[in-house]
Amino acid sequence: MLEKERSKRERREYLRLDTVFPVQFRMESYDGKIFFTGWMQGFTSDVGRGGLGLRVNNFTPDETKRLKQPGTKVSLEISVPFVSRPLRARATVAWVHDAEGESDKYLIGLKYDQIDPVQNRKIMRYAWAKKLFAPVALFSIMLLGIALAFGLYFNMRLDEGNRALVRDLIRVSRESNIAREKLAEISAEKSALDAKLASLGERIRSVEEKRMQPGAEAEKLSVLDAAVLRLNREKDELLAQLEALKGREKIISEEASALTEERAKLEKENFQKLYGWLMVHQNPRTGLVMSFEGDGDISDWAFTYDQSLVAQAYAYFEDFDRARKILEFYAHRARRERGLFSNAYYVNDGTPAEYTLHTGPNIWIGIAALQYAQKSRDPSFVGLAEDIAKSIISIQDKEGGVPGGPDTGWYSTEHNLDAYAFFNMLYRVTGKESYARSRDRILEWLKKHTYDKSDMPVKRGKGDSTIATDTYAWSIAALGPQRLKEIGMDPDKIIEFAEDNCAVTAIFNRPDGRNVRIRGFDFAAKRHLARGWVVSSEWTAQMVISFKIMADYQDSLGNKNKAVKYSAKADDYLLSLLDMIVTSPSPSGQGGNCLPYATQENVDTGHGWMTPKGKTTGSLAGTAYTIFAFYNYNPLKLQD
Numbered sequence: 001m002l003e004k005e006r007s008k009r010e011r012r013e014y015l016r017l018d019t020v021f022p023v024q025f026r027m028e029s030y031d032g033k034i035f036f037t038g039w040m041q042g043f044t045s046d047v048g049r050g051g052l053g054l055r056v057n058n059f060t061p062d063e064t065k066r067l068k069q070p071g072t073k074v075s076l077e078i079s080v081p082f083v084s085r086p087l088r089a090r091a092t093v094a095w096v097h098d099a100e101g102e103s104d105k106y107l108i109g110l111k112y113d114q115i116d117p118v119q120n121r122k123i124m125r126y127a128w129a130k131k132l133f134a135p136v137a138l139f140s141i142m143l144l145g146i147a148l149a150f151g152l153y154f155n156m157r158l159d160e161g162n163r164a165l166v167r168d169l170i171r172v173s174r175e176s177n178i179a180r181e182k183l184a185e186i187s188a189e190k191s192a193l194d195a196k197l198a199s200l201g202e203r204i205r206s207v208e209e210k211r212m213q214p215g216a217e218a219e220k221l222s223v224l225d226a227a228v229l230r231l232n233r234e235k236d237e238l239l240a241q242l243e244a245l246k247g248r249e250k251i252i253s254e255e256a257s258a259l260t261e262e263r264a265k266l267e268k269e270n271f272q273k274l275y276g277w278l279m280v281h282q283n284p285r286t287g288l289v290m291s292f293e294g295d296g297d298i299s300d301w302a303f304t305y306d307q308s309l310v311a312q313a314y315a316y317f318e319d320f321d322r323a324r325k326i327l328e329f330y331a332h333r334a335r336r337e338r339g340l341f342s343n344a345y346y347v348n349d350g351t352p353a354e355y356t357l358h359t360g361p362n363i364w365i366g367i368a369a370l371q372y373a374q375k376s377r378d379p380s381f382v383g384l385a386e387d388i389a390k391s392i393i394s395i396q397d398k399e400g401g402v403p404g405g406p407d408t409g410w411y412s413t414e415h416n417l418d419a420y421a422f423f424n425m426l427y428r429v430t431g432k433e434s435y436a437r438s439r440d441r442i443l444e445w446l447k448k449h450t451y452d453k454s455d456m457p458v459k460r461g462k463g464d465s466t467i468a469t470d471t472y473a474w475s476i477a478a479l480g481p482q483r484l485k486e487i488g489m490d491p492d493k494i495i496e497f498a499e500d501n502c503a504v505t506a507i508f509n510r511p512d513g514r515n516v517r518i519r520g521f522d523f524a525a526k527r528h529l530a531r532g533w534v535v536s537s538e539w540t541a542q543m544v545i546s547f548k549i550m551a552d553y554q555d556s557l558g559n560k561n562k563a564v565k566y567s568a569k570a571d572d573y574l575l576s577l578l579d580m581i582v583t584s585p586s587p588s589g590q591g592g593n594c595l596p597y598a599t600q601e602n603v604d605t606g607h608g609w610m611t612p613k614g615k616t617t618g619s620l621a622g623t624a625y626t627i628f629a630f631y632n633y634n635p636l637k638l639q640d
Contacts, residue, residue: 021126023054024077024086027066037063042108044078047127049120051091051111052078055099059106067108068096074110080126087123089115165273169266173575176263177568179256184564186249193242197235204231270578270593271630274623275317277584277592278310281620286333286350287325292597293584294617301353303344304330308364309624312635315368315375316628323372324380330365331384338406339391341365358405359395360415362388363422367635370425374638382429389426392419393438400441401449401462411462413450413471416442417478421636428638443479447487457494460607467525468607472498473542478636481553495550495566498543501525504533508599511582511616518599519576524606531603534611537580537595537622544570544577544629574629582616594618595626 024039040063046053059067066072072093077086091110099105112120207227281289288302289310307326314323333350334341340362344354366388369381395406402419404410423439426432449462450471458475460466472494475484481491504522507515520535521543547570555563577595584592597619598611605611612619628635 021081022079025054025074028073028075037066045107047123049124051094051109054108054110055105056108057105064106067093067106073113076110078123080123083122087119089119165266165270169263169270170575170578172259172263172266176256176259177571179252179259182252183249183256186245186252190242190245193238193245197238197242200231200235200238204228204235207231267630270581271627273593274581274627275313277594277618277623278313278620279319279322280592282322282325283347286347287329288345288347288350289620290347291620292612292617293594294614295612297613300347301344302347304341304361305364306620308361308368309621309635311368312371313624313627315372316631316633318375320376320378327369327372327381327384331381339387340406356405357407359392359402360412360418363392363415363418366422367418367425370429370638371635373429385426386430389423389435396438396441399445399448401445402442411449413446413459413461414468414474416446416450417471417474420446421478425638443487451487451489457489457497467501469498469502469521469523469536469539470542473539473546474636476546476549477542477634480637481550491550491553495546504535506533506535506599508535508580509615516579518580520573531600534603535599537577537597537619538625540573540577541622541625541629544574545632545634547573548632549634577626582618584618595622597622
């Protein structure tokens with residue numbers, strides 16, 4: 001009994017193993033020269049620095065008797081997992097017990113006589129690792145679960161906060177617009193009352209002049225006096241109405257002023273979140289930014305056109321280091337073929353993701369380089385722009401048009417508008433006449449192949465009468481209303497045609513389950529679209545910029561009413577876009593706000609490509625262009 005208690009105390013000093021490992025052993029004489037048994041198999045049950053416990057099976061009576069003799073020595077070969085060779089040791093049997101409830105099975109306690117300290121440490125490291133693995137793993141799983149739950153809760157709160165911020169902006173913007181409309185109505189009423197008062201004043205003066213005529217009869221004077229009295233009462237009533245209008249105007253003006261201040265604050269917060277989303281996605285190694293966060297098929301792609309937009313956004317906010325990283329990639333690292341960049345590269349390593357060479361995306365990188373130079377006063381990448389220009393000029397045809405690429409037979413209005421703006425910028429920056437000549441040749445091509453005064457104002461390309469919304473927006477942005485007038489085009493008609501044919505109201509199913517109506521622009525003409533109407537965030541934002549350009553143009557001509565109408569349309573379409581803002585669909589977005597590419601996923605745009613997959617896939621182009629629309633930044637024109 002005392003022996004059992006002592007063995008239990010000793011066993012408590014050892015580590016109980018949940019997973020055993022095999023041990024070979026044999027009983028031997030004290031000096032190790034006589035072996036009483038061959039190698040037998042046992043399994044560890046406990047281990048300690050001074051020895052270990054074994055569980056053995058199927059002992060013969062003679063083996064059992066020998067094992068229980070005091071001072072029995074044992075030679076050991078211990079197979080420890082992840083150790084290439086068995087570890088050797090010699091030990092003395094300290095105690096032997098029958099395994100409870102099982103015959104021919106024994107628990108043996110061994111004390112080391114000889115063991116390499118290094119080997120012993122390996123055994124103990126494994127033992128402790130096994131001992132601690134389960135609780136550590138369980139604790140880690142618990143921590144991970146807590147972190148995941150906290151992350152989900154945090155994202156839900158952040159998402160709700162972002163949605164609330166957008167809802168507040170929409171509410172305040174609508175109230176601000178209502179106040180603006182009321183002020184416009186009051187202004188119109190005041191103008192009408194002023195006109196009535198002026199007319200009434202003329203009538204009163206006319207009657208008084210008649211009263212002052214000499215020789216007027218008393219009866220006639222009486223009639224004239226009554227007329228003057230009546231007219232003065234009418235004047236008093238009009239003056240009272242005017243004062244009441246002024247009182248209402250003052251109250252609404254104060255409300256509008258407060259709403260304007262609140263709107264400015266909310267707009268800043270919302271658009272800072274949009275810009276924040278652009279920042280957190282820049283890859284630190286390549287400088288590139290993923291184009292579509294959420295579409296698994298292209299989630300690691302950076303389209304060259306999109307990189308131009310985000311580089312310009314960085315430059316606009318004077319985040320020059322970020323803009324420089326993108327331009328350095330294209331200047332020094334990006335693979336080129338025949339002097340042109342690929343349409344897309346992988347974000348993580350910068351290798352081409354799409355080997356197609358199109359002129360449009362290359363021109364846009366040149367535009368980004370020039371906009372960066374204009375904003376930062378750093379000419380480092382003007383050479384990159386000139387290299388691109390050289391490649392574009394080399395494929396410019398005899399009519400002055402720029403084809404879709406070095407190996408294409410088609411011509412795009414969009415690419416030629418890009419090229420016109422690009423060469424115009426290059427001429428301004430460098431003063432080189434060759435760029436002005438290329439610009440003017442492109443304009444001649446546009447006049448010949450794109451602009452049709454009698455039918456459709458803007459064709460999609462050479463011999464292609466398909467309606468593409470962006471060609472209408474970019475005609476205004478690249479050439480400008482005045483230049484369009486000079487070549488015989490009516491910019492008002494261009495805008496009117498785009499709105500009549502491409503403006504739609506589409507249903508957007510928000511991530512929170514709400515269906516909202518979005519008023520914006522489709523990729524193509526809204527008639528005969530089997531897929532239903534789709535609003536493009538990018539192309540709608542492009543139209544917003546065009547409305548603002550037209551508002552400034554009409555204002556410069558003194559056409560105040562037209563200017564106000566264009567400005568109001570820009571506000572209305574931009575306000576509708578805010579309902580498309582969603583929270584970043586991945587952890588890398590850190591809860592930032594972004595816009596999806598369109599109100600529907602994976603549908604035909606009508607121009608040879610599909611919208612991205614994923615209802616909340618964040619679009620770099622859609623988000624960047626919405627920021628441009630808000631700040632009235634035209635990427636197709638150098639701005640001082």
